[in-house]
Amino acid sequence: MKIKTLIPTVLLALGLGVQGCALAQDGEWVSYRDAYKAMVVFAKYGKPKNLLQMHYQLSPQEAATSLDGVSLSLNGKTVQLNLPLDPTGRTSFPLLKAAYDENAVLALNRKASLFAFHPRLSLAVRADGAYDAAELRAACEQALQYQRYVNAAFGARKCVGVRFVYQKKAEAVLQLRDGGRETLLPSVDGAAFDGDAGAGFRVVNYRFSDWPERGQVVSPFPPLALAPLFD
């Protein structure tokens, strides 16, 4: 086939393909394969991570965007899963070979442009609500080591604390117990994680430099999330 014949043919195919794809693809979606690539890094990470957890997060791009009513599901030829979101927009991400091979999608019932999609690292929440200060420091250090593993720009950063994230003001109670003393840490309105838009949560920042290395941090109400703080 001569090039003069070939070029219009190719351009026509391109045009038809673009139009066909636009018509065929209704709704909002994110490639499962692309999300998988980002999420599997934590699963394969070989250094200590027992105090950490990884989620897939939808973060509103603007503070005015709500996560209320937002649903996410994994849709493939043979795989259909609902992925419930917590109030911070996080969900447990299933690492499924079948979904990968089927080139499945993460389907969203909102405009995808309203959200950022990314892995979210946080510290594991304890069921009893009691955290040793040393354990929080160790957890933050694990998080920092992981961030350095995936992002060389974290090389010079340091752990400075942990943010306890609550949904309601009444739940944002964090006590520091050191010997016989008991101190209530102040809560403020804020974002759950650095970089998130808006300040729709009640947060308590437990900064290591403000408190003794020993002691216990007690949260009577389970926090939504524990976010490591880096400077």
Next chain:
Amino acid sequence: MHKLLVLALVGACGAAVAQTPATNPMPDGSRDMYVGLGVQSLPRYDGARHNKTLALPVLQVQWSNGIFVSGLSAGWHLSNSPSWEYGPLLALAPRRDEDGISGGLGGVGDGSGGGAGATSILPGDGGIVPGGPDKLSKSGNPLLGMDVIQRRILYGGFSNYYLTPALRLSNNLLYGAGNGHDGLRLHTALQYMLPNALPHHSFVLSAGVSVVNSAYSNAYFGVSPRENERNRIGAFRAGGGVHDVRLGVRWNWALSPSWMLTSGAQATRLLGDAKDSPLTERPNNWTVSTALAYRF
């Protein structure tokens, strides 16, 4: 971490491109493959005044063991680190004859394209060109009378370091070009990735520089006394050094989970002896391409 979830189709051909797609962790036994077709406009050869338009077949495959094929390149990711990629690399350098370089194969890469090389042999007729030297010198085609440069497999390696998840310093070194199969080329590029600038749209901006040894430079931009006897453009011995600088942009539009429109542009400026060669009609070249690819 959306590092290099960006896919970028290589505007292959040109000075052939050695691409190293980002490491792509996937389930054991899986693969990620793109196949497609498009068009590209690229210089007839490095330093040519005119572009030519060619069909652009597209192929990129990555397997769970780290092996990948990307356009005219193939390699193997040996590192498990998300911040540092390295491994062996093979590239197919296209043929160059009096019509310029031949067509190639697109892959999925960055768009900055580290050039590969090729080796040259005498034409099959032993160098006797109908019409004689005067005809050649007046033809306006500096490649008339030049030795044909055949397709050749180059071998070497790549090493990419992520300064941040969005900023990659990419290096590839390929050896084997030239008459003595000893041409060496190092291409270094800084690539900035915008994987989610808009939903389903991703961009890669890149700036790169190539350094070659004298064997490489002479194979592509030198004119031997024997070649000069045929085309009278002036014998020229090209030395090594900084060969070119490049700016590139790649735009990928995921039309659906399976279909992608990938487009790119690259501007190249030849430097040093490559710029001064009598084969070089102009030092600035550009390449554009677009293709529709299906993801399997």
